[in-house]
Amino acid sequence: MLTGFDPDRPGKHFCEIAVPQGAGPGVVAESLCCIRNGDGPTVVLTGGIHGDEYEPQIVLRGLAASIAPHEVTGRLIIVPSLNFPASQTGRRIAGADGKNMNRVFPGNAGGTPTEQLAAVLGQQLFGLADLLIDAHAGGRDATVVPMIFGFSNDRCKVGPAALKRIMESWGYRYIEHVGGIDTTACGAAFRADIASIEIEGGGGGRLDPSELAIMRDGILRGLAAAGVLAPRLTPIAFQGVHLSVGAANQVVAPAAGLIEHLCRIGDIVATGQVIARLHPLAGSTADAIDIACPKEGHLLRQTHSVHVAKGQFVANTGSAMA
Ligand SMILES: [Zn+2]
Incomplete structure (x- = not known):
């Protein structure tokens, strides 16, 4: 699975995560980058757990190529496309077993291809990590604001106060509490008493240069705050908001239909405000169903699909915490 990996080797080396038998067409391996320089924290940075979330994969590949060992204190491990059988086909999940990788951690080295790849992180890298940073995006089906959330407890080497400081250093406007x-990768790390951070941003079936820059700059600031990377950017004071996101913040389609969004992500919306219309797919009426916001807050994520099934995700808000 993971060959040529020496976590104690000084300097930068790339090694190979091999594809399990039958995991996907044509693809044999993905690179893992390990950069070691002296004593300090170990941060594991992953992308591509969902294969159609391309922003993190581009950003992480760029960081692996550009970060020099002298910039690192401790150890930085970068895996740009952990679920590469899915990435190579432009899909959220790999076709070989149809499993959502972000529901199989810490993985199973003797399991299906997706479970085996998850085990590279959950069983081989977790043991080295002081902090996991797992980067996601909206993917093909959603657009999402740049946001961040994380988990820590007093048994983690990066404790709750340090984690809050690192997340606030990111420069993102929205810190979620979920x-x-x-x-999930972050959930399984937390259960193993390893602090974890997940970031989001972009998506919608296209690459936006500004989303790539926001993600890259945020990770650079976060790695610097974690003490593993020399600062490349000037730190910025936190000016964002802490938001709670729960079941009451979720909006789903009351029936199958066609979604017309009336608001944009980042808008502040009120409870009861009509934020979308659901147009009928068939029949003699043209009347649309109004979809009201169930809980006030910042509109964080919207479906990018126009056609939705009954019960399918439409949007969610995050409500400001006191
Ligand atoms: Zn994802």
Whole structure:
């Protein structure tokens, strides 16, 4: 699975994550980059757990190529496209087993291809990590504001106060507070007493240069705040908001139909405000159904799909915390 990896080797080296048997067409391996320089924290930076989230994969490949060992204190491990069988086909999940990688952590070295690749992170890299940073994006089906959330407890080497400081250094406007899911990369790391951060941003089936820059700059600031990378950018004071996001913030389609968004991500919306219309797919009426915001806050994410099924995700808000 992971060959040529020497976590104690000084300097920068690339090694290979090999594809499990039958995981996907044509693709044999993905690179893992390990940069080691002296004593300091170990930060593991992952992208591409969902294959259609391309912003993190581009940004992380660029960082792996450009970061020199003298910039690092400690150890920085970068995996740009962990779920590369999915990435190579432009899909959120790999076709070989149809499993959502972000629901199978810490993985299973004897399991399906997706579970085996998850185990590279969850079983081989978690043991080295003081902090996991897992980068996501909106993918083909959603657009999302740049935002960040994380998990820590007093048993983690990066404790709750340090994690808050690192997240606020990112320069993102939105820090989410969410209930964790144990089988995500960040959830599984937290269960293993490793502090974890997940970031989001972009998507919508296209690459926006500004989203790439926001993600790259945020990661550079975050790595500097974590003490593993010399600062390349001037730190900026936190001017964002802490938001709570729960089940009450979720908006789903009341029926199958065609979604017309009436607001943009980043807008502040009120409880009861009509934020989208659902147009009928068929029949003699042209009447649309108004979709009201269930809980006030900042509009964080919207479906990019016009056609939605009953119960399908439409949008979600985040409500400012006191
Ligand atoms: Zn994702």
